[in-house]
Structures are given as structure tokens and as C-alpha cells.
Amino acid sequence: MEQPLLSVENLGKSFKDKQVVKDVSFGVKRGKITAILGPNGAGKSTTIRSVMGIMRPDKGMVQYQNYPKQGVPHQVVGYLPEERGLYKNVKIMDIILYFADLKDYPTKKARSRALEYLKKFGLEGKDKVKVEELSKGMAQKTQFIASIIHEPELLILDEPFSGLDPVSQDVFKQEIRELAKNGTAILLSSHQMNLIEELADDLLLIHNGKTVIQGSMEEVKEQYSNYKCVIIGDNAASIFTNVPSVQNVKQDGKKTVLYLERGIHIPTWLSHMPKEVIIQEMTIDRISLHEIFVGIATEQNLMQTVGEVHA
Numbered sequence: 001m002e003q004p005l006l007s008v009e010n011l012g013k014s015f016k017d018k019q020v021v022k023d024v025s026f027g028v029k030r031g032k033i034t035a036i037l038g039p040n041g042a043g044k045s046t047t048i049r050s051v052m053g054i055m056r057p058d059k060g061m062v063q064y065q066n067y068p069k070q071g072v073p074h075q076v077v078g079y080l081p082e083e084r085g086l087y088k089n090v091k092i093m094d095i096i097l098y099f100a101d102l103k104d105y106p107t108k109k110a111r112s113r114a115l116e117y118l119k120k121f122g123l124e125g126k127d128k129v130k131v132e133e134l135s136k137g138m139a140q141k142t143q144f145i146a147s148i149i150h151e152p153e154l155l156i157l158d159e160p161f162s163g164l165d166p167v168s169q170d171v172f173k174q175e176i177r178e179l180a181k182n183g184t185a186i187l188l189s190s191h192q193m194n195l196i197e198e199l200a201d202d203l204l205l206i207h208n209g210k211t212v213i214q215g216s217m218e219e220v221k222e223q224y225s226n227y228k229c230v231i232i233g234d235n236a237a238s239i240f241t242n243v244p245s246v247q248n249v250k251q252d253g254k255k256t257v258l259y260l261e262r263g264i265h266i267p268t269w270l271s272h273m274p275k276e277v278i279i280q281e282m283t284i285d286r287i288s289l290h291e292i293f294v295g296i297a298t299e300q301n302l303m304q305t306v307g308e309v310h311a
């Protein structure tokens, strides 16, 4: 199996007496997008900052492939921090070239790449505009370009989509995909489950500073995303009591959601539906990443019944 470019093992970090990151382990592979998910305050940014060496973890290991020291070598890593901020009184091109210089990347190459990216991101001709004159989204695009200008092997994006309009989100999404296709290892955090579902190859879900779910998108879906059957119709919940393989029934007005056991054969299961059930609409689908996430974040029973949680 391919060795991850970045390996993080048993990371722990406390602030005063509060242990924020307790035990987080994961790997980020070349050419793959790994999403780090978790509720507000779960410890995502603290994990990312510990990887970047901005914070010193109390325990654990951050290992970059073939790098003899702990941590990540700064020249080959790109980072878009959660807290955005560029020098206001500086022209876009100058700021991008400044970041390239920090990474020892040749200026000429950086300039030509910057012009290409500005065009790609709809900022053509704005290279001499000062940061203070940019909208929030434009500034974010500039910061994104600054984080990738030096062709990093590993790219860490903390909430890259926050504050972007849907068109700009699509531009970012496409670019992130393109970078991964060209071999960049990408670690990103986001609260937008739909984007994660579309983008991520691997997932890491942390809660209360611990890894609770980890694996490839397919593995996580296979393991946690059982089927659910949604029925719209005026039905009493009791009507479903004797339907086999139903783990959980949730009702909201005319909508009934039946959460089903793992590994069932849907056509056979359907044949057990009571004849008196009123069906105006019915769908059978996998539970979404959003539902898995909410189940964990709210510590509802849904997850315990739907899949195992590694606590």
C-alpha cells in the first residue's frame, strides 16, 4: 500500500488544563484529497496548526515522508489558514511573489504562474490592484493563489470555501481537484458536507479531540451509510413495528424515515412492507455524510444503531 506523504500519529494538544486534541491519527496521500471534519471546537484547526508547526503539540508525531525531522518541510507545503489576512497596502502580484520568495521559488516562474491563476480565477488585469481594494472573495482567491504558487507537494486548506459565492466555490473545487489530479496531497477542513461528499477521497471525522471515523469515502459510506427509506403518507409509526431490519423510525408529520440495518437486500425488504401503508412518495437512499456528521456531533443514538463509532 502507498505510504502517506504526511503521517500524523496520536497527536495531542492542551491549552492550560483543557485537552483540546486528545488522540488524532491520520495520513494524507499524494494525489488524494483528505477531508478533516468535525463540529465547531472539535480541534480541526488545532490539529492543522500542529501539523504546520505553528503550535507545538504536547504529544504525538508529525512525519513527512523521507524528511529526517519531525514536522513538515516549509518549502514544499502550501497553507491557507482559517484566519484570512494579507497585507492591505500591497499589490496582488507583489504579495503572491512575496509568498513565492518565502518558499524559495523562482520569481520569474512565480510571476507567470500568478498571471495564469489570476486569469483562471477571474482576476485578470488586477495584478497591480492593492489588497485593500478587493472584495472578501477576491482576497480569498489571492490568498489561495499565494498558497499554491510554489507548486507545493502538500496543500493544507483550512475552511477554503467559507465566504465564497457558489460560482467561486465551483472555481475552487475545480482547482483543488486539478491539483490532486496532478499529484498534490491535499488536506482540507470544511463544514460544507455536500462539497466534501463531492471532493474528498479520504475522510477523518474528529469529535471532542478524537478520531471517530476514518477511511476512504467508499469505506465510510459502506460502513456508516446504511440505507434509509423515506415514506411520505399519513402513517402511524406503529405500522412499521413489525417490518424487519428497521433500526430506527423517525417521524415528522407525514414524513417517516426508516433507518435500515446494514447489508440488507432491498427488493426482499420491500416485500415486507405492510399492505396498509399509505405511500404518496417513497425513496430509498444511503444516509448522507451530513446525517452521519449530525448523528455524531449531536451524540444522538442514530450512529450507534446505524454504524459503529470508534470512540
Ligand SMILES: Nc1ncnc2c1ncn2[C@@H]1O[C@H](COP(=O)(O)OP(=O)(O)OP(=O)(O)O)[C@@H](O)[C@H]1O
Binding pocket: 015, 020, 038, 039, 040, 041, 042, 043, 044, 045, 046, 047
Ligand atoms: N490558542 C488557544 N488558546 C486556548 N484555547 C484554544 C486556542 N486555540 C483553540 N482553542 C480551543 O480549542 C478548541 C478547539 O479549537 P479549534 O479551533 O481547533 O476547533 P475547530 O474544530 O477548528 O473549530 P471550528 O469548526 O469552530 O473552526 C476550542 O475549544 C478552542 O476554544
